[in-house]
Amino acid sequence: MSAATRPAPPRDAGPGAPTAAEQLALRVLSALLREDVLGLRTRSTPQDRADGRWLLLAPAGLALPVVAEGFQSEYAARLPLLELDGTPLTGLEAVLAALTGLAEAADRPGWAAFTEECRQTLATMELHERTRAEVHSTLTDLYGADPARWSGPAAALGHDALAAHLDHPVYPTARGRSGLTEPELRAYAPEFHPAFELRWLAVPAGALTVHGDRPLPSWWPTPSWLGLDLAGGDDAWTTLPVHPLTVGEPLAGALRAAGLDGRAVLADRPYLTVVPTLSMRTVAVADDPGHHLKLPLATATLGRLNRRTIKPGTLVDGAAGQRLIEAVLAREPRFADRILHADEQSWAHAGHELLAVLLRRYPADAGLDRAVTVPLAALLAPAPGGRLVIDHLADRFHGGDPVALYDTLLDLLLDWQATLFGYGIALESHQQNTSVVFDEDGGLRLLYKDDDGPRIHTGRLAATLGEHGPGRAEFDDARIFGDGDRPLTDLFATITGHLCAGSLAFGLAAHGRAELGDLLDLLRRRLAEATERIGPAGAPLRAALLDAERLPVKAMVTAGTLLTKQRSGAADINKHYTDGPNYLRPDAVAAAPAGGAGATR
The missing domain is CATH 1.10.510.40 (Transferase(Phosphotransferase); domain 1)
Structure with a gap:
């Protein structure tokens, strides 16, 4: 068997493999070095010691053990530690506390938020390790043992579940989701491949901005279908799906901000079973998985400022972006049937980033x-x-x-x-x-x-x-x-x-x-x-x-x-x-790689 086809052992397997905490520390230190945080990259000098290369940031008293990397950075962290004034700091919290102390006062709230992200991510990584075998067993029961035969839109969600266990190639704490508990992750996160029902909001018809001329799917509910008896009847209202994690104060605050408090009505009855996709805020309809619903969440991933809400303008841009791609495809026949794009023309919002939905339709005639x-x-x-x-x-x-x-x-x-x-x-x-x-x-x-x-x-x-x-x-x-x-x-x-x-x-x-x-x-x-x-x-x-x-x-x-x-x-x-x-240059020196393709949530 050639090197090109020989299976490699899982990276987190075997004696001596780094723990989840050590893996996260390596990723975090590598990211901070890559982004030159506190001058770790541009203000440091290399020093070769008996155990390998270190980077010394003398003015701050810092030393970081590194290894040549080559993918987006010359170096990556070699050991999950940082040396401060000659003393090794081995826990990620201790490392981040030391770096926070060196940051400018205006930036320390961001460092505190990042420290919390790391705590949440470590808990999620450890949860993944405990539950991976269970998830794999569930996916095998649903779709079979060979993922190369997971055909159709429903089985594609199994691949999303597998991808959700990987780290992002750039962001070190991508597996963390701010503010979510373990029960919430198990109930709603894609890596657990759960199924759950949505909540629905009845909104006066004139309060929504609606785009798209295709009829709604037959499963889209009317207020009366949801058990609501509202003034003016069903024709005077529009229903808007709401992710269960948004129900509560996030939704109440959005309704107040949009002037819909006391006007919109949240149905008591959950309805429509869905399965999360890799993005988590986008869910597939379990009985009609060629239809996805992108719903805002009051959480953040890939950074505290990267909120998973839906700004109304992005719905406009997504629909225009699809039309732009289709205009190019119409002029490039050699890509016909080789490049597909989901239909993203159907959306609605009530002028608030937590009161919105995109109805995504996958091509029905593309096999x-x-x-x-x-x-x-x-x-x-x-x-x-x-x-x-x-x-x-x-x-x-x-x-x-x-x-x-x-x-x-x-x-x-x-x-x-x-x-x-x-x-x-x-x-x-x-x-x-x-x-x-x-x-x-x-x-x-x-x-x-x-x-x-x-x-x-x-x-x-x-x-x-x-x-x-x-x-x-x-x-x-x-x-x-x-x-x-x-x-x-x-x-x-x-x-x-x-x-x-x-x-x-x-x-x-x-x-x-x-x-x-x-x-x-x-x-x-x-x-x-x-x-x-x-x-x-x-x-x-x-x-x-x-x-x-x-x-x-x-x-x-x-x-x-x-x-x-x-x-x-x-x-x-x-x-x-x-x-x-630039690893693409012919004279680039390729070193031992660290990391690989992961998931963007």
Whole structure:
């Protein structure tokens, strides 16, 4: 058996493997180093000791043991400890307390919030370790032992559950969800694959802004169906689904803020069984899983400022983003039937980020009932039995070779994203919003959703699409449009480059499926081909990704938790960047990889 196909043992298995607390400490320290928090990266000097390399931040009395990394940072933490004035600090709380003491006073509330995030994440990681076997048994009972045969929209939710057990490639505490208890996680989080019923709010019909001309599904309830006898009858009211975690003070506060307190009525009767998707706030209808409902939650993930509510403007932008993608597809017949997009035109809101819903419909005529649909975030997840999901998929669809599967994926992924760049478009289509569709005949397609945060080059879009696609007036967020390539190349690098393609290369190497150098050569070659295919329009992309000394890297801890927007200067916390080494350059020195593809929730 070759190195490219030999199964690797689970990373958290075996004697001497780091505990959950040690894993989290390594991830946190690596993220703080990558983002140059307190000058750990740019103000430190290397020192080689008997046990390996350390970085010394002499003015602060700090020393961090490191190892060469190469994916988004020159170094990663080598040991789960930090040295302060010669004294080793080995617990994450002690490490964070020391760093908090060195932070400026204005930033210490952010450090306190991050410390709490770490506590919540560690509790969740330990819960995952205790329950993983139980979850795998449940998924096997529901869908079978081989995830490469989990066909159809319902079984796709099983892949979401597997992906939810992985860490994010960038954000170290992604598995934590602020303020949720263990019973709430078990009842509503995707990694436990629960089913639950929604609550419903009856709202005076005129109080809702509604978009979309397709009729609602037959299961959408009327007030009387929910047991409500309201003045004016059903025609005078509209029903709005509410996630159970939003019921209570979050919902009451939203109704007061929207002027609906005493006017809207919450039905006592729960109705409609749903299953959470990887994003948690989006749920699939259990008996009609081709329909998803995106519902606001009063919690945060990927940082305290990254709230899981739904701002009304993002519904406008998501619908316009879908129309933009469809306008490009209409002019690019070679992608016909290879690129799919969910319908996101049906939405409603009452002018408040906790009073909103998106009804997402997956293509009914695209053969998804017979296909295996897997989010990119799930490919490196351990499946029931211990092998990786990508190994099972490779066995069925690519002759047992996961690198061949990766190559086929890269070919379509980079071709499509480079084509969009040629039109002046970059998508925030990370590994949660991008799914791979494996057809029975071995064909591979990509399925997209949630394109509400693109970056668009105004002039190039006008020159390529003209009046054939939505213009600036059809989007809500003014930050989407600009006159330069930099916002697009930054987004392409950090999303398509790092999260969708690069993390898989480093992850496959870490799991022993191939040599890292070979995987990066493959990625570099496919990206070069994609940029060449779009002609002169590809020059900025090639310069920014293949030829640049350094690549943009998301600074998510800094912008999402540690600093306020005023302190970080982040106009968008998901598009706030530092920089790291360019592993795509032919002369890049590839070191031992750390981490792999994970989940964005």
